[in-house]
Amino acid sequence: MSDPIAAGGAGEGTRAVRAGLPEPVKYEPTLPGPVFAAHFHLPGEPTGPYTYGRDENPTWTHLERAVGELEAPGQDSVETLVFASGMAAISSVLFSQLRAGDTAVLPNDGYQALPLVRTQLEAYGIEVRTAPTGDDAQLAVLDGAKLLWIESPSNPGLDVCDIRRLVEEAHARGTLVAVDNTLATPLGQRPLELGADFSVASGTKQLTGHGDVLLGYVTGRSGEPMTAVRRWRKIVGAIPGPMEAWLAHRSIATLQMRVDRQSATALAVAQALRGRQEVTGLRYPGLADDPSHPVASRQMRRYGCVVSFTLPTRARAERFLEELRLVDEATSFGGVRSTAERRGRWGGDAVPEGFIRLSVGAEDPDDLVTDILRALEESAW
Numbered sequence: 001m002s003d004p005i006a007a008g009g010a011g012e013g014t015r016a017v018r019a020g021l022p023e024p025v026k027y028e029p030t031l032p033g034p035v036f037a038a039h040f041h042l043p044g045e046p047t048g049p050y051t052y053g054r055d056e057n058p059t060w061t062h063l064e065r066a067v068g069e070l071e072a073p074g075q076d077s078v079e080t081l082v083f084a085s086g087m088a089a090i091s092s093v094l095f096s097q098l099r100a101g102d103t104a105v106l107p108n109d110g111y112q113a114l115p116l117v118r119t120q121l122e123a124y125g126i127e128v129r130t131a132p133t134g135d136d137a138q139l140a141v142l143d144g145a146k147l148l149w150i151e152s153p154s155n156p157g158l159d160v161c162d163i164r165r166l167v168e169e170a171h172a173r174g175t176l177v178a179v180d181n182t183l184a185t186p187l188g189q190r191p192l193e194l195g196a197d198f199s200v201a202s203g204t205k206q207l208t209g210h211g212d213v214l215l216g217y218v219t220g221r222s223g224e225p226m227t228a229v230r231r232w233r234k235i236v237g238a239i240p241g242p243m244e245a246w247l248a249h250r251s252i253a254t255l256q257m258r259v260d261r262q263s264a265t266a267l268a269v270a271q272a273l274r275g276r277q278e279v280t281g282l283r284y285p286g287l288a289d290d291p292s293h294p295v296a297s298r299q300m301r302r303y304g305c306v307v308s309f310t311l312p313t314r315a316r317a318e319r320f321l322e323e324l325r326l327v328d329e330a331t332s333f334g335g336v337r338s339t340a341e342r343r344g345r346w347g348g349d350a351v352p353e354g355f356i357r358l359s360v361g362a363e364d365p366d367d368l369v370t371d372i373l374r375a376l377e378e379s380a381w
Contacts, residue, residue, distance in 0.1 A: 009074070010073075012070075012187055012256050013256040013257070015069055015070060015073060016070065016187075016252055016253060016254070016255045016256045017253045017256075019065070019066035019067075019069040019070055019252055019253075020062045020063060020064070020065040020066025020067075020069060020249060020252075021062070021066075022062065031062070031246075031249065031250060032058070032059075032062070033246065034059045034242035034243050034245065034246035035057055035058045035059045035242050036242055036243075037050075037053055037057065037242075038052070038053040039051075039052055039053060040052070049061075053239075054234060054237055054239060055234060057239075057242055057245070059242040059245045059246050059249075060082050060239075060240065060242075060245050062245075062249055063082055063245045063246075063248055063249040063252075064079070064080040064081065064082055064217070065080070066249055066252050067080045067082070067186070067203075067207075067217050067219060067252075068080040068219055070186035070187070070252070070255075071181075071186045071190055071191075071192060071199050071219040072190065072192045072193070072199075072219060075192070075221075077221055077222050078192060078219060078220065078221055078222065079219070079220065079221075079222050079226055080217055080218065080219040081217065081218050081226070081229055081230055081233055082203070082215060082216070082217045082239075082240050082245060082248075083215070083216040083217060083218070083233065083238050083239065083240060084214065084215070084216065084238045084239055084240050084241075084244075085202065085204065085214045085215065085216050085238075086182060086200075086201065086202020086203070086204055086205075086214075086215070086216040087113055087202075087216065088216050088233075088236075088238035089200050089201070089202070089216030089217055089218050090111075090113075090117070090180070090200055090216070091117070091232075091236075091238070092218060092229050092232045092233055092236070092238065093147075093178050093198050093200055093218055093229060094117060094121065094147070094149070094178075095121075095124075095232060096225075096228040096229050096231065096232035097146065097147050097176060097225060097228060097229075098121065098124075098126050098146055098147060099126070100124055100125030100126060101125060101126075102126050102127070102145075102146040102147070103126070103127040103128070103129065103144055103145045103146055104121060104126055104127070104128050104129070104145060104146065104147045104148075104149065105128075105129050105130070105131070105138050105141055105142055105145045105147070105148045105149065105175075106118060106128060106129070106130050106149045107130065107131070107132065107133045107138065107149065107150070107151045107154060108130035108131060108132055108350075109132050109133055109134075109154050109157050109159060109350065110133070110149075110151035110154055110155060110180070111151060111155050111180065111182075112346060112348040112349055113348075114149075115348065118130070129141040129145070132159065133150070133151060133152055133153075133154040133157070133159040133160070133161050134154075134159035134160070134161065134291070134292070135161075136161050136162050136165060136166055137161075138150070138161070138166060139165075139166060139169055142169060142170060142173060142175060143173060144173075145170075145173070145175045146175060146176065147175065147176045147177075147178065148166065148170045148175050148176070148177045148178070149178050149180070150163060150166060150177065150178070150179045150180065150191075150196070151179075151180040151183075152179065152180075152184070152189075153183050153184065153285055153292065153296070153303075153304060153306075155182070155183055155306070155333075155357075156306070156308050156343050156349060156351065156355070156357040157283065157308065157351070158183075158283040158284065158285060158290075158292065158304075158306065158307075158308050159283075159291075159292055160285055160292035160295050160296045160299075160300075161295065162295050162298075162299070163179060163189070163191060163194040163195075163196065163299055164194045164195055164299065167194060167195035167196055168195065171195070176197045176198070176225065177195070177196045177197050177198070178196065178197065178198035178199075178200055179191035179194075179196045179198065179199055179200065180200050180201065181199045181200065181201045182200075182201040182202045182205050182206075183205070183206075183304050183306060183333075184300060184302075184304055185201070185206050185207055185255070185259060185302075185304075185334075186199075186207075187255060187256060187259045187301065187302055188259070188263075188300050188301060188302040188303065188304055189299055189300045189301065192219065192220070192221070194299060197220055197221065197225060198218055198219070198220045198225070198229075199218070199219045199220070200216070200217070200218050200219075201216065201217055202215070202216050203215035203216055203217055203248050204216070204332065204334075205332060205333055205334035205335075206255075206258070206259065206262070206304075206305055206333070206334030206335075207248070207251075207252065207255065207334070208247065208248045208251040208252070209251055209254070209255070209258050209334055209335055209336055210247075210251055210335060210336060211330075211332065211335040211336075211337070212247065213244050213247050213248050213251070214240075214244065215240055215244055215245070215248050258336060258362060259302055259305075260302070261362050262304075262305035262334075262360050262361065262362060263286065263302045263303055263304060263305060264365065265305075265360045265361075265362075265363070265365040265368060266284060266286065266303070266304065266305050266306065266307050266360040267284065267286045267287070267303070268365045268369055269284075269307050269358065269360055269365075269368065269369055269372060270282065270284035270286065270287050270307045271287070272369045272372065272373060273307070273309055273372070274287070276373075276376060278311060278312055278316070278376065278380070279309045279310070279311065279376075280309070280310045280312075281308070281309055281310040281352070281355070282307070282308075282309040283307070283308045283309070284303065284306075284307045284308075285300065285303045285304065286303030286304075305333065305334055305359055305360045305361075306333050306334075306357060306358065306359050306360070307358045307360065308343075308355065308356065308357050308358070309355075309356055309358070310351075310352045310354045310355045310356065311354040311356060311379075312354055313353065313354050314342065314344070314353035314354055316354060316379060316380075317342045317353070317354040317355070317356055318342060319378075319379035319381075320356070320375050320376060320379040321340060321341070321342060321356075321375075322379070323374070323375035323378045323379050324340065324371060324372070324375045325371050325375075326338060326363055326367060326368055326371040327339060327340045327358070327368075327371065327372070327375075328340075329341055331346075332359070333357065333359030334359060335359065335361055336361050336362040337361045337362075337363075338358070338359060338360055338361035338363060338368060339358075339359045339361070340356055340357065340358040340359065341356070341357055342354070342355065342356060343355050343356070343357045358372075
């Protein structure tokens, strides 16, 4: 009898619960505990899977299999590598694939650290071009590029691009494509199924969902590009601790439940905000009238947990955040406890002073909507 999980035929909840688990052994735990080892017994020729702790670890292996089963179910030719953080994963792709004289295309409305990445790439003699995520604008600067970096939905603006279209145009030019899948998660979209060469994400966010793990990963088809990513991880040593890897794997079991609850509540929050006079620039790809919805509905199965909007002034935004009772003022997103922040406080995003990034957690939807609307009313003075 075939294994429906290995064949990619199981439901997403079933796959999340069982992803990456080893074959059952009598009297052994279903999810083995973290393996803390800098080195392993290694007599004779070093031909086994585990030799040194910077190269491989059994706890990573289980997690990498789990992520691979979610990002590319049923595809044996795909491999996943885990990293110490999302930025470690992002850097591994960019710096392993690009050389002096190459050109990279990045979004100019993506994650706040990308401008820092651009500066470093340019210091290494790599040309960097940028364009917005929306309207597939990166196509206009694609000619001659070695690597196209896509972030869809973008963070924090929540614009969406047609990934399949960009991939097809890029591959026709001989360009590799990496997609930052952090905000969508593998249950929201699968970039490799849309043709991308790499799916990259911060596991710190909704993948693990509890705000207690820093982690990143890269999933790609086996071959030289992924071999280069693995080599980069070995050289730089940007590896996760076994405890972090184990916590991440444990957390993935509830991913489908969390994502479904958070996505549904995010839509309810967005709908409640839509009629508010003081709210402008409301974005959530799941709203039928959101500018990104037509494209998002073709390539996404779920629309994420982040809602963004703008309040009239910085002071109003700060009062709103202070009045919230069920939403913590914190950065990051994707956790089971709702968080929000005035994104402009960091200074790295091109957003208005009153711009709010709200990450919807797993609270009761009615309670959360009530708290947000109350905070809007009480911050109006």
